[in-house]
Amino acid sequence: MSKKRAHIIVKGRVQGVCFRAETQYEARKLGINGWVRNLRDGRVEAVFEGEEDNIKAAIRWCYHGPAGAKVKDVSANWEEYEGEFDRFSISYDPPLR
Numbered sequence: 001m002s003k004k005r006a007h008i009i010v011k012g013r014v015q016g017v018c019f020r021a022e023t024q025y026e027a028r029k030l031g032i033n034g035w036v037r038n039l040r041d042g043r044v045e046a047v048f049e050g051e052e053d054n055i056k057a058a059i060r061w062c063y064h065g066p067a068g069a070k071v072k073d074v075s076a077n078w079e080e081y082e083g084e085f086d087r088f089s090i091s092y093d094p095p096l097r
Contacts, residue, residue: 001051003081005034008046010062012072019044020090022066023058030054033085037093049085 010019015038023036023046032050039045046062048055062074 001053003050003083004052004055005047005049005079005081006055006059007077007079008044008048008059008062009039009075010044010046010065010071010073011042013068013070014044014065015042017068018066019069023062024088024090026058026061027088030058032058033088035085035089035091037091047085049081049083 020036020038023044027034027036027046027048030050032048032054034047034049036044036046048058059074059076063071065071
């Protein structure tokens with residue numbers, strides 16, 4: 001298997017429904033490193049790094065998310081694996097954009 005990196009944006013009702021915490025749980029279960037955070041415009045952003053099949057499974061999960069979420073769209077941009085993360089975390093930093 002090959003290691004990959006994906007930058008994810010999830011649109012819909014994805015804040016206030018434990019999306020970040022549940023994404024962290026799913027990512028850790030799948031052995032994925034990276035981070036997830038809320039954006040000011042109501043979207044959720046994440047970076048997943050790990051085995052390609054595991055990232056694909058995490059992206060599939062993002063299409064429905066936790067109970068209470070109403071996902072309208074998920075975009076995934078595949079990037080080169082960088083290996084910069086040693087775990088999966090929730091970021092509380094303000095978004096850079």
